[in-house]
Amino acid sequence: MNKIVPLKKDNTGSNHEAIRLRRHFHQNPETGFTEFWTTSEICDYLSELGYEIHYGKDLYRSTYPSIQHISEVAQIDKNKVDSAYQTAKASLPESPWLAEMEGGFTGVIAILDCVEKGPITGFRFDIDGLPVQESSGSEHIPSREQFASRNNNMHACGHDGHTAIGLALAKQIADNRNQLSGRFVLVFQPSEEGPSGGEVFARFDIFKQLDYLVPLHIGIIDERKIVCGLSFLNVRNCRVIFRGKNAHAAVSPELGRNALQAACTAVTNLYGISRHREGMSRLNVGQMCSNNPTNIISDHAEFELEVRGEQNKISHYLFERANSIIRGAAAMYDVEVEIEELGEYVCADNSEKSVSLMKKAAINIGLDQDVIVERKLTSASEDATFLMNAVNENNGSASYLCLGSPTYGGHHHPSFDFDEDMLVYGVDILFEYIRCSQPSHNNSLSHQAKTA
Template sequence: MNPLPAWTDDDQMLAELKSLRRMFHQRPEIGFHEFWTTAKICEYLSRLNCTLFYGDRLYENFPEPALLSQWKDNITDRVGEDEHTLNWIDQLNGRTGVVAWIEGGKPGPTFGFRFDIDGLPIAESTEKTHRPFSQGFHAINGNMHACGHDGHMAMGLVLARLLAEQAPRLNGNYYLFFQPAEETIFGGKIFSKLPFVKGIDYFFAIHIGLIPSRDVICGLSFLADKRYQVSFRGRSAHAGAEPEAGRNALLAACVAVTQLYALSRHSQGASRINVGQFSADNAANIIADKAQFELDLRGETNAICDYLDRRAGEMIRGAAQMHAVEADMTFVADAETAVNSPELMQAVKNACLDIGIEEEEIVESFLVSGSEDATFIMNEVLRNGGLATYIGLCSPTYGGHHNETFDFDEDLLARGVRLLYQLADTIMDKPRGKI
């Protein structure tokens, strides 16, 4: 492959960022199905001076064979792709996500940067006021990059390119994590177990959007999250002839839902409870023998989330007992909270000032009422003696995150790349206590 052309000014860098973002925007793929997306990331990175870990080289014993063959079966959308992309898709062998390793020319610390790559299963707006539609780069496959991960990938690739081009003068090692399946809070946990994570001294995650300003947040915190599939099993019976012979799972589920929302909140911080996908398939003349719903529990700290988890279990079992049915809570996914390292938050602030961001546009910390699975990677880095922080690159989001009219200000992508590069450039040759 030919090397990428070197750019000479910021306008060219922004043009490259926009063109990458728009390419990814047109073809969003949901968690662990980012085959085309990963192929395109690999295609770009393979033209840089870096080592790639993907497919079988990335994951050991993941996923289990049944799940892998299910994912592989979903690689259907191959029409119209050039041979090079198809070749990359084949090389992934059913596994998505990629890690790029760039080795600096001099010894130094190990950096980790995380960029999430998945889209959401919602159809994008075709309103004229929605810029991706009016400018012709909207998605048409029923999914949407409605959380800005298209922008994250663009930043990750351009950062990789800057680092790779500058590698001879850089100290240390640089791992760029292009992580699948953030939206299902599943990919971060898998990536946190990758062998590269343990050796990271400085770890940064970044998210665009969040609050409608142009602020940079030095340390974002997220709610811990636990998701369950809850099911009730009773006994069906004729609703008219012999209702007393039934055990009503639907009623038990209804009691559980109302009581879950009535759980006491916690004095130590924010919490959230929500139920979705409630269903019971029986006809109206049959006492329902089955009912199920999805449960989402969130807390400002892991302890608050654990408290909700324990109390929700008690409520669900109690509701089941009231109606003499069986209840089962199947764990689906979770996310932790993570504490941002003050030293790195300060480094982010310094780097912002270095690249000309005004002091009033810099926010020290902010609690996002959503959840994030990069926290698993952050906690693994912190457990092994490294430092970590999650940066917020704020932008107006128009319809808001996870909405069909979500969009962001693309010029901020250049700000994000410059900030991450500046962080590496200023930290790489300083001892840990002096950053």
């Protein structure tokens, strides 16, 4: 069933740099904007290789000049960030990097310049984990081979693998620096899972300068295939709060204004919104609550809603219709309603130029044509799209690489895992992408050097 050519013998097993690094990062996952240990480890590794490191407050202040805390630009609980910082500080008392990250300024942009001038090539790797308790089952390889999470979070989306690919690629670029030209920009982005680190990073000037940008993901599609240009749905979500009036449910019910009834009416009718003819869409209410006992007419009810669409306009259409239904339901029961927007992940185009280069790279490293997919739409969403748009809108070429793999349990599940050899393919394809995008397509780089 394995259609991707078998890996070379010296690339198998945990002794490959990308696999070794993945297992290292897998053990200490940190959620969005609390990736203090992760960022510190990345800085250590990249500075050893000679990269120029941009991180911490300085990185953010180039765009947000007076920022003191990440909660000023991302919807995140300040105390959560600060207590995670204290935990990281206790475990890394010697880290030279940590102090600059206080306030949630995680993530790194690392730059390496070659002697010869050439294109500016960027890669983006997300580094955050999820608040998921990892499976301790013996069928789960990280537990069986003793590299499972040691805290209450989990790398249940493969971002440990992305971080590892980024660092192994960084090493390969540095090792081959004299045979390459141009500038390399490696972006280790915090908080892909939300609140969106991609949206925060997309305002950094560097993205306007990039000639190429490739973000990537492991898994997503449940088969071992390489997708050169993966597209995502737009997602928009909001919290809806109905405010009514309490009253005794038996003695004077007519004096109440029932917030729960309005919320129920809204939720039921939201699922009846007509779909859009121009593409795929989704709508879901994830939670609803109202805390009154049975003998009180509910004065407060709230729920959270998300809509998704294949194009921004489809998602916006659903969102507007949802707004009308919610306001209509509030009017029916004479209650007030507040719709609080929680954020949006937008759609992005895969540039033809970058998709073609990726296809060429995949063929060059010896993959069969039938495992290479040029373009595909997934029903997931991604915040690298903000970065891709920043690049595409400024005459650069961005495309999203998918390293398809079975994902044992599925993304965000306690038994999530992937085929680790995809990490090796990831490093090889990205390095070959670099070679293909070099001005003279430098063939003097030996295959030996590429896979060292």
